[in-house]
Amino acid sequence: MASPLQPYPQLRSVLQRLQGVPPWALLSLVINGLLFITVVVMLRQLSRAGDDVLRQANAFAADPYVAVAPFDPELGRRHSLDYEQWVALLAAEAQAAVALNAPRQNILLGDSLTLWFPSTMLPGRKTWINQAISGENTGGLRDRLYLLDDTSPEAVFIMVGINDLIWGGSEADLVYNVRRMVNYLRQTHPEARVVVQSILPHGGETATWEGRDRLLTLSPDRVREVNDQLKLVAVETGADFLNLYPLFANGDGYLRADLTTDGLHLNQNGYMVWRTALALFNETDFQP
Structure with a gap:
């Protein structure tokens, strides 16, 4: 399979001339370049989609971590990239990390909660590779783990499953898929720590998200039960479990x-809580 960098000899030439630059800076440069190319292709395909799409695409081209932002009031809106385009983009980013031999690779896997984690808030002294997609479920994430086969992570953090529950998926399938993910990652990256993170609570009656009616059918007890099963999966597969749920839940079990x-x-406060949990988890040698 050809490298995604092969069609762009100018990019390869630039990378060769910048070999003295720290890998952290090179990774950012390559990812931004790949993202720009992807967005240009997307804009040609979607030129009739209207000015709103163009504004979102320009935001992506300016910063690979800018989404319709975790601090934007219209969080229910989807990204202008469709699922297949996101997968292609994440494949290119993973290959860029491989090409640059990025140090201390830590991979984030999940849905929009992970996707919108501000890169500036992630714990330092690591190369964070965000491989999340908005709206992702456990089946979709399971089927694209092969994109990471050539990477060399020291840790892989998984948070996925809330979309399965919101859209009517079964607990059994959710847990089965996470088990398969952990087993796959432990086989392909035996030296890496695989960290299963708990599903977060939701706001219940106070929620304003566009799918609020679906949230109301998902009780705190069911979320806790799924988290108990995810912890058991981690124990049985030799992965680590990071239980974030208590940090985010109020006295009734809903999202604070x-x-x-x-x-x-x-x-931003929510991401600071998550960031602190990740930092403490790292400092304690990934032990729950």
């Missing part, structure tokens, strides 16, 4: 209002 924008997604 001060940590969310709409009862499902996180605000």
